[in-house]
Amino acid sequence: MLSQVMQDAINEQINNELFASYSYLSMAAWCEHKRFIGCAHWMRLQSEEERIHALRLHDFQLARDGQVVYQAIAQPESDFESVVEVFEKALAQEQTVTQQIDGLYELAFNEKAFAALVELEWFITEQVEEEKTAREIVHKFNMVKDDPASLLDLDRELGQRVSEQAGAK
Numbered sequence: 001m002l003s004q005v006m007q008d009a010i011n012e013q014i015n016n017e018l019f020a021s022y023s024y025l026s027m028a029a030w031c032e033h034k035r036f037i038g039c040a041h042w043m044r045l046q047s048e049e050e051r052i053h054a055l056r057l058h059d060f061q062l063a064r065d066g067q068v069v070y071q072a073i074a075q076p077e078s079d080f081e082s083v084v085e086v087f088e089k090a091l092a093q094e095q096t097v098t099q100q101i102d103g104l105y106e107l108a109f110n111e112k113a114f115a116a117l118v119e120l121e122w123f124i125t126e127q128v129e130e131e132k133t134a135r136e137i138v139h140k141f142n143m144v145k146d147d148p149a150s151l152l153d154l155d156r157e158l159g160q161r162v163s164e165q166a167g168a169k
């Protein structure tokens with residue numbers, strides 16, 4: 001059984017993951033509105049991944065006989081300067097989530113919640129990958145700058161992302 005402080009912290013992280021999901025959905029909407037259809041597709045899949053992260057913690061909380069308490073999800077940003085800014089904000093969001101996961105891991109360590117430590121290792125590894133991916137995309141946008149042909153190519157490339165749920169990366 002998880003301590004109350006651990007349960008509260010996991011519920012908070014469920015909310016953080018759902019906020020990330022919501023935020024990516026908002027980014028997807030902005031991208032599609034601006035006709036960056038590939039970027040919108042990428043963001044939509046990312047939103048789905050975040051929802052799955054939340055569900056993973058939901059399942060873990062229940063498996064440890066904890067109580068899942070859902071909280072209100074904050075309003076995400078809906079207006080952006082450019083498509084580059086969207087991905088810069090995505091990267092910043094991932095860096096924030098990494099800090100949140102690190103904090104949760106530290107708490108689990110102090111609470112001697114060993115099963116939670118094992119579960120959270122998956123999230124730590126996932127954050128390395130998510131930050132890396134976002135950083136690489138920001139780098140590509142910075143190289144392309146305002147060149148329309150290259151932007152179209154990059155949008156097409158991002159549109160080829162497939163769902164990890166489909167068993168492919």
Ligand code: FEO
Nearest residue numbers: 017050053097130
């Ligand atoms: Fe679930 Fe991208 O952090």
